[in-house]
Amino acid sequence: xxxxxxxxxxxxxxxVGSQLVHYSTQEGLxxxxxxxFLQGRDGSVWIATDEGVSRxxxxxxxxxxxxxxxxxxxxxSILEDRNxxxxxxxxxx
Numbered sequence: 001x002x003x004x005x006x007x008x009x010x011x012x013x014x015x016v017g018s019q020l021v022h023y024s025t026q027e028g029l030x031x032x033x034x035x036x037f038l039q040g041r042d043g044s045v046w047i048a049t050d051e052g053v054s055r056x057x058x059x060x061x062x063x064x065x066x067x068x069x070x071x072x073x074x075x076x077s078i079l080e081d082r083n084x085x086x087x088x089x090x091x092x093x
Contacts, residue, residue, distance in 0.1 A: 010032055011032045012029065023061070030051050031052065034049050035049060035074055035076045044057045
């Protein structure tokens, strides 16, 4: 079982068995204030934060900064549609 939790300003934690792994800006998150998670069909985990979205995969973290596409500081909602497209919004949907 894999469990992922967010914290208010402390990034995210991933639990695999009894091991707890911490992810923060030092490990590649856009921001440490986590607002939402989405597990994609491909097994990646999308992490919505203040300042952008991070995509976690076994090979590493990819950053999507809000500065390039969002009109609001914080991404609060994220979902995957039936076509596999990822939707992001600045407020809860």
